[in-house]
Every structure is written in structure tokens, then in C-alpha cells.
Amino acid sequence: QFHMIKCEDLKWAECLGQGSFTRIFKGYKTDIRDGEKHVTDVFLKELDVVHKNCWESFFEAASLMSQISHKHLPGVKNIMVQEFVKYGALDLYLKRGGSVSVSWKLDVAKQLASALNFLEEKNIVHGNICGKNLLLAREGDPSQGSSPFIKLSDPGISVAMLGKNVLEAPDNLTLECDKWSFGATVWEIFNNGNTPLQGCDLDKKRQFYESFKQLPPSQWTELADLVSQCMDYQAAFRPSCRSIIRQLNSLITSDYVILHATEPVAQ
Numbered sequence: 001q002f003h004m005i006k007c008e009d010l011k012w013a014e015c016l017g018q019g020s021f022t023r024i025f026k027g028y029k030t031d032i033r034d035g036e037k038h039v040t041d042v043f044l045k046e047l048d049v050v051h052k053n054c055w056e057s058f059f060e061a062a063s064l065m066s067q068i069s070h071k072h073l074p075g076v077k078n079i080m081v082q083e084f085v086k087y088g089a090l091d092l093y094l095k096r097g098g099s100v101s102v103s104w105k106l107d108v109a110k111q112l113a114s115a116l117n118f119l120e121e122k123n124i125v126h127g128n129i130c131g132k133n134l135l136l137a138r139e140g141d142p143s144q145g146s147s148p149f150i151k152l153s154d155p156g157i158s159v160a161m162l163g164k165n166v167l168e169a170p171d172n173l174t175l176e177c178d179k180w181s182f183g184a185t186v187w188e189i190f191n192n193g194n195t196p197l198q199g200c201d202l203d204k205k206r207q208f209y210e211s212f213k214q215l216p217p218s219q220w221t222e223l224a225d226l227v228s229q230c231m232d233y234q235a236a237f238r239p240s241c242r243s244i245i246r247q248l249n250s251l252i253t254s255d256y257v258i259l260h261a262t263e264p265v266a267q
């Protein structure tokens with residue numbers, strides 16, 4: 001069910017980064033439509049040749065993501081070619097110091113929650129929800145009253161691999177895990193793209209979670225409550241997507257937003 005793209009119609013441009021199994025590039029796709037040549041920006045994700053043996057799981061991730069479409073999921077031709085999302089990964093955008101308001105952050109969190117709700121309804125586990133997999137399609141400009149628009153990038157090769165040749169069965173990768181990651185991603189968004197325990201080595205992280213510690217809470221109690229509910233160590237206690245969206249809605253309308261509106265000064 002894939003729409004195959006011929007390699008000669010693709011042009012590789014700058015390399016955007018390197019994953020554990022993949023390399024990502026900006027590229028251009030040329031189409032000839034009704035005798036006219038159209039060039040579109042694309043995002044290319046290359047699987048390292050050494051991992052060609054997991055091609056089928058790579059393809060599996062592709063076929064999964066290509067069977068569903070939702071406004072908050074980037075359209076994929078196949079996993080190799082994705083629509084080029086204008087502002088790229090959210091973690092880098094926030095680190096680059098895009099000073100964004102509280103309501104901007106809540107808007108992004110709500111869009112992620114609705115993408116999560118969609119996947120939950122399809123009983124699909126994303127497995128890799130985090131700032132670097134949130135793509136910013138529209139910056140949003142408070143002075144024009146336009147809001148940001150994000151797309152949740154594909155889970156990537158690691159999730160497909162989980163189903164294959166690792167010891168723990170994927171059944172411990174459940175929908176509740178996405179709730180935990182949702183909480184951690186909201187924490188990240190409110191911490192300028194810095195991930196929890198960033199810079200700690202694996203052992204420190206393991207100790208932290210094995211002693212059931214909580215992340216430093218936001219001084220906004222209601223937000224901190226939502227994050228800690230999502231990051232409950234007992235998966236069954238984590239809130240439903242509907243509850244998450246309901247709580248986000250009440251955060252959006254709370255006067256904290258007005259009091260702490262760090263709206264960037266309109267140019």
C-alpha cells in the first residue's frame with residue numbers, strides 16, 4: 001500500500017543528524033504533474049546499511065504509520081520519506097531559545113494529548129514520545145493570535161525492533177508507557193527542551209527510577225499534579241487521555257496563564 005518514490009526523483013541535501021540506526025537529511029522530491037516540474041521539500045530518514053537485516057521491522061514501522069493519518073502525525077510516503085516539517089524537532093527549537101508563552105506550551109501539550117488519544121483509540125503504542133519526536137509545523141505568533149502546530153514523528157526503528165529480537169516481550173511496552181512519556185515530555189516543554197535527568201549517566205537514572213523518585217515539580221501546582229499523575233509508578237493509576245485533555249483544558253483557562261503570560265514582546 002505504499003506509493004513508491006523513485007530514487008532519481010529525490011535529491012539529498014544537508015544531513016540533519018544521526019540516530020542509533022538511522023541518518024536524517026533534508027531533501028527535495030521532484031514530481032512531474034500535468035507536464036510541470038514540482039519540487040517539494042522532504043525529510044529523509046536513512047536506515048544504516050549495517051542494520052539492513054532489520055529492514056522488515058523498519059518496513060513494519062512504516063506500514064503501521066502509513067495505515068493511519070491524523071493532522072498531528074506527519075504524512076509519510078514510506079518511512080524513508082516524510083513531509084518536511086518546517087521548524088523541525090521541538091527540543092532543539094526550545095533550546096535555541098524560542099521564548100514561548102505558557103499558553104503556547106499548553107497548546108502544544110494539548111495537541112500531543114490529542115495525538116495520543118488518537119493512537120490510544122487505534123490501540124497503537126508510540127513508544128518514543130519525547131521532545132525530539134515532536135515536530136513544529138507552525139511557530140504560532142501571539143501578536144497575530146496564531147497558535148503553534150506540532151506533529152508527532154514516527155516512533156522510529158527502536159519500537160519496531162522491540163517486537164523482534166530483544167528479550168523483553170513488547171507487551172511491557174503498553175499504552176500506559178506513552179502516558180508516562182507524555183508526562184515527561186510536558187515536563188521537558190516547560191523546562192525549555194531539557195530532558196529529565198539530562199546529563200546524568202545511565203546508572204544515576206536507574207537509581208533515580210528504582211527509588212521511585214519524582215522529577216522536580218513545576219511551581220504551578222496543577223501542572224505539577226498532571227505531570228506526576230502521568231508519571232505514576234503504577235501504570236494503572238495513570239490518567240486516561242480524556243482526563244489528561246480535561247485537565248489541560250482547565251490549566252489553559254486558569255488565571256495562572258494570564259498572571260504568567262510571558263508573551264514575547266510583539267515586534
Ligand SMILES: N#Cc1ccc(Nc2nc(N)cc(-n3cnc(CCO)c3)n2)cc1
Pocket residue numbers: 016017024043074082083084085086087088089132133135153154156
Ligand atoms: N534547522 C532545522 C530543521 C531541521 C529539520 C526540519 N524538518 C523536519 N521534518 C521532519 N519530517 C522530521 C524532522 N526531524 C528532525 N529531527 C527528527 C528527530 C528524529 O525523528 C525529526 N525534521 C526543519 C528544520
